[in-house]
Amino acid sequence: TVNGDRLWQSLMDLAEIGAYDDKRTGLRGVNRLALTDADAAGRRQVIAWMEQAGLAVRVDRMGNIYGRREGTDPTAAPVLTGSHIDSVATAGAFDGCLGVLGGIEVVRTLDERGIATRRPIEVGVFTEEEGVRFGTDMLGSAVAAGRLTLEYAHALTDRDGLTLGGELARTGFDGPADVRLAPPHAYVECHIEQGPVLAERGVEIGVVTGVQGISWQEITIHGRAAHAGTTPTRLRADAGLAAAQIVVHLRSLVDSGAYGDLRATVGHLTVHPDLTNIVPARAELTVDLRNPDDGQMARAEEALAAFLGDLEDRWPGLSLTTRRMAQTAYVPFDEGVQKVIAQAADDHGLDHVSLLSGAGHDAQEIAALCPTAMIFVRGEYDGISHNPREYSTPEACAHGVDVLATTLLRLADQ
Amino acid sequence: TVNGDRLWQSLMDLAEIGAYDDKRTGLRGVNRLALTDADAAGRRQVIAWMEQAGLAVRVDRMGNIYGRREGTDPTAAPVLTGSHIDSVATAGAFDGCLGVLGGIEVVRTLDERGIATRRPIEVGVFTEEEGVRFGTDMLGSAVAAGRLTLEYAHALTDRDGLTLGGELARTGFDGPADVRLAPPHAYVECHIEQGPVLAERGVEIGVVTGVQGISWQEITIHGRAAHAGTTPTRLRADAGLAAAQIVVHLRSLVDSGAYGDLRATVGHLTVHPDLTNIVPARAELTVDLRNPDDGQMARAEEALAAFLGDLEDRWPGLSLTTRRMAQTAYVPFDEGVQKVIAQAADDHGLDHVSLLSGAGHDAQEIAALCPTAMIFVRGEYDGISHNPREYSTPEACAHGVDVLATTLLRLADQ
Ligand SMILES: NC(=O)NCCC(=O)O
Numbered sequence: 001t002v003n004g005d006r007l008w009q010s011l012m013d014l015a016e017i018g019a020y021d022d023k024r025t026g027l028r029g030v031n032r033l034a035l036t037d038a039d040a041a042g043r044r045q046v047i048a049w050m051e052q053a054g055l056a057v058r059v060d061r062m063g064n065i066y067g068r069r070e071g072t073d074p075t076a077a078p079v080l081t082g083s084h085i086d087s088v089a090t091a092g093a094f095d096g097c098l099g100v101l102g103g104i105e106v107v108r109t110l111d112e113r114g115i116a117t118r119r120p121i122e123v124g125v126f127t128e129e130e131g132v133r134f135g136t137d138m139l140g141s142a143v144a145a146g147r148l149t150l151e152y153a154h155a156l157t158d159r160d161g162l163t164l165g166g167e168l169a170r171t172g173f174d175g176p177a178d179v180r181l182a183p184p185h186a187y188v189e190c191h192i193e194q195g196p197v198l199a200e201r202g203v204e205i206g207v208v209t210g211v212q213g214i215s216w217q218e219i220t221i222h223g224r225a226a227h228a229g230t231t232p233t234r235l236r237a238d239a240g241l242a243a244a245q246i247v248v249h250l251r252s253l254v255d256s257g258a259y260g261d262l263r264a265t266v267g268h269l270t271v272h273p274d275l276t277n278i279v280p281a282r283a284e285l286t287v288d289l290r291n292p293d294d295g296q297m298a299r300a301e302e303a304l305a306a307f308l309g310d311l312e313d314r315w316p317g318l319s320l321t322t323r324r325m326a327q328t329a330y331v332p333f334d335e336g337v338q339k340v341i342a343q344a345a346d347d348h349g350l351d352h353v354s355l356l357s358g359a360g361h362d363a364q365e366i367a368a369l370c371p372t373a374m375i376f377v378r379g380e381y382d383g384i385s386h387n388p389r390e391y392s393t394p395e396a397c398a399h400g401v402d403v404l405a406t407t408l409l410r411l412a413d414q
Numbered sequence: 415t416v417n418g419d420r421l422w423q424s425l426m427d428l429a430e431i432g433a434y435d436d437k438r439t440g441l442r443g444v445n446r447l448a449l450t451d452a453d454a455a456g457r458r459q460v461i462a463w464m465e466q467a468g469l470a471v472r473v474d475r476m477g478n479i480y481g482r483r484e485g486t487d488p489t490a491a492p493v494l495t496g497s498h499i500d501s502v503a504t505a506g507a508f509d510g511c512l513g514v515l516g517g518i519e520v521v522r523t524l525d526e527r528g529i530a531t532r533r534p535i536e537v538g539v540f541t542e543e544e545g546v547r548f549g550t551d552m553l554g555s556a557v558a559a560g561r562l563t564l565e566y567a568h569a570l571t572d573r574d575g576l577t578l579g580g581e582l583a584r585t586g587f588d589g590p591a592d593v594r595l596a597p598p599h600a601y602v603e604c605h606i607e608q609g610p611v612l613a614e615r616g617v618e619i620g621v622v623t624g625v626q627g628i629s630w631q632e633i634t635i636h637g638r639a640a641h642a643g644t645t646p647t648r649l650r651a652d653a654g655l656a657a658a659q660i661v662v663h664l665r666s667l668v669d670s671g672a673y674g675d676l677r678a679t680v681g682h683l684t685v686h687p688d689l690t691n692i693v694p695a696r697a698e699l700t701v702d703l704r705n706p707d708d709g710q711m712a713r714a715e716e717a718l719a720a721f722l723g724d725l726e727d728r729w730p731g732l733s734l735t736t737r738r739m740a741q742t743a744y745v746p747f748d749e750g751v752q753k754v755i756a757q758a759a760d761d762h763g764l765d766h767v768s769l770l771s772g773a774g775h776d777a778q779e780i781a782a783l784c785p786t787a788m789i790f791v792r793g794e795y796d797g798i799s800h801n802p803r804e805y806s807t808p809e810a811c812a813h814g815v816d817v818l819a820t821t822l823l824r825l826a827d828q
């Protein structure tokens with residue numbers, strides 16, 4: 001077993017980088033959007049911890065960081081673990097960080113016990129997993145796995161028009177290492193569940209069977225600015241009202257039950273010029289769809305597209321454009337790696353269930369390179385995440401990393 | 415008749431102060447929010463024109479500007495005309511400016527003709543008529559008329575937390591003159607219609623019978639940030655979805671026909687943290703309701719309040735607060751002044767109709783002090799306003815100011 005106190009302390013220390021106080025709830029949150037100054041400070045802290053743990057650190061051209069512990073057979077492909085430390089703007093301490101700091105804690109524990117492995121063990125930290133600054137999630141791992149190109153990633157811009165490539169250079173994380181990852185022997189990622197399943201079932205460990213499909217689109221609506229007092233309703237092309245109708249319609253698609261286990265979220269919504277007595281001329285929103293079934297996802301996307309087409313056809317003066325931000329299909333994880341994880345949980349006397357991930361993870365990208373699976377750790381408060389209330393107990397975190405340690409050991413000696 | 419070319423030139427010159435190019439439409443718009451640097455530059459230009467026209471200028475503690483042309487009877491109460499030069503962020507050249515520059519043009523014309531009037535004529539420029547920077551419309555005139563206090567107005571803040579009092583001082587428009595206006599003999603305001611009625615009827619001049627009621631509220635919705643991928647729909651308290659439901663419901667109140675000639679606009683809408691994969695924790699929107707019937711307005715406000723109450727009751731984790739921004743009842747204008755305007759239009763050979771104003775105007779505040787009415791000038795493109803497309807022809811503007819001149823002359827000799 002790993003040192004749970006040391007793991008917890010590192011989670012709490014990292015959470016102070018980019019921390020903020022939420023006035024309304026009195027909670028302390030984390031805001032460490034990818035490649036901001038806060039993220040750069042977090043990265044430097046993680047690299048310092050890696051180096052203290054004796055890892056050889058390299059940074060690639062996407063800013064992905066890898067810390068390597070050599071094996072006894074230097075020609076063997078490494079076992080990779082890791083996750084991300086970038087966060088959304090209203091985050092807690094655990095999302096991503098548990099996988100990175102858990103990986104480092106495993107290395108510290110192996111060192112203390114004088115345990116050598118045949119294969120090298122590497123701990124990866126992937127850039128812009130959240131996708132909320134530059135618009136595409138799992139970005140660093142997708143480029144490392146070759147699904148997206150470095151050029152695509154470097155050209156992405158944030159809301160201020162800053163490019164990812166420019167921000168990599170500004171923060172000093174435009175590393176020299178080749179971004180295309182040589183296939184590891186296996187990849188295992190430990191992460192908080194971010195959902196209610198483990199808590200509801202009273203189980204400690206989740207063995208993740210795969211990740212559901214994700215579809216992100218940005219919709220821009222062009223209407224016509226007009227005076228709120230004088231413009232008859234029939235003459236309005238109200239971009240804000242159209243946006244609201246889309247939001248409400250998406251919920252009705254979910255509630256209809258006709259698209260399987262569809263989830264739909266409009267997290268970003270702005271109107272322009274955004275003033276009390278002006279009918280909005282323009283609105284912009286993002287649509288985040290999730291579905292464990294690729295066929296149902298395609299049908300839901302068609303239903304949305306049909307609604308948008310109708311809206312445009314029926315409403316003189318209104319026009320819409322959509323932009324694809326991100327899209328991933330359902331990704332099944334490797335059954336062999338899942339078995340090693342389940343066995344490790346059994347060995348530690350921890351209950352476990354198999355479950356599908358609702359959130360996207362770097363593991364789904366690395367899965368294209370090597371056998372991959374994930375370990376989920378239980379969260380409190382319905383497993384709420386992307387919220388300062390996000391919380392997993394010190395025991396739950398330590399248990400997850402215990403399972404990670406045993407899993408990595410087994411895989412590294414294969 | 416006034417000098418239409420000179421009037422037009424001054425409208426075009428003023429529109430260059432705060433001008434911007436709208437990329438999408440290729441139109442040139444005006445952005446001169448109250449007490450910004452652009453508004454201050456516009457004010458200095460107007461004061462320069464007033465002084466060139468021989469007017470004695472005073473600025474009061476609300477930044478309202480008055481230019482006075484003496485009458486032959488210095489003890490007689492003046493006839494007041496005027497409007498505002500602050501604009502919304504996506505404005506045209508005419509809203510408000512026509513009334514101010516029209517008033518100055520009348521004075522120039524009287525001077526050229528050597529015409530003296532018994533009563534003084536004053537041209538007023540009122541602060542923050544639009545209400546879009548500090549949240550309450552017709553603010554300067556409401557304080558001048560005594561409906562709102564100077565303390566209330568000075569303490570209002572913009573979105574950056576800057577106070578109106580501070581911005582008055584910063585721009586140098588915290589004048590020494592007493593803000594409470596001594597009752598004028600009468601007030602007449604010339605303004606673009608900002609609606610389609612005059613164009614639809616093929617008529618040049620509107621004699622305004624009054625202004626419909628205006629209700630502005632800000633609604634803040636508190637929900638719970640959560641992960642878009644992992645959070646089951648039943649566990650969400652989605653502040654953005656609730657906001658969208660309010661927007662859609664408001665339109666259904668209008669379409670129901672059950673609230674008379676109700677108009678409803680949500681011009682301002684934001685969600686927080688405003689990121690793709692986070693269920694919004696908070697949303698803020700403004701509701702602008704208009705109704706010519708105070709009873710129907712009250713019923714519409716009750717219907718909205720009931721909907722908000724229901725939303726809160728039905729939805730665990732969701733709470734709402736509302737803040738009153740502005741509220742004015744239906745204001746009828748003086749029939750005597752309307753008759754003088756109609757007669758003046760007849761004298762100039764211009765068709766006219768009586769109509770109610772859909773927009774709020776400074777005239778509705780000054781109406782509390784003295785007999786008041788307004789002259790409306792026809793607009794092109796359905797009378798669109800609060801949009802760079804806002805346009806009235808040089809002829810239409812000149813005709814309106816011709817009627818203003820004759821009306822002011824008659825009233826100033828009463
Ligand atoms: N784990 C996680 O929060 N990933 C971010 C990508 C997503 O929105 O699912």
Ligand SMILES: NC(=O)NCCC(=O)O
Nearest residue numbers: 229277543544551773774
């Ligand atoms: N005339 C005008 O645009 N007034 C602004 C106040 C309103 O929204 O009616």
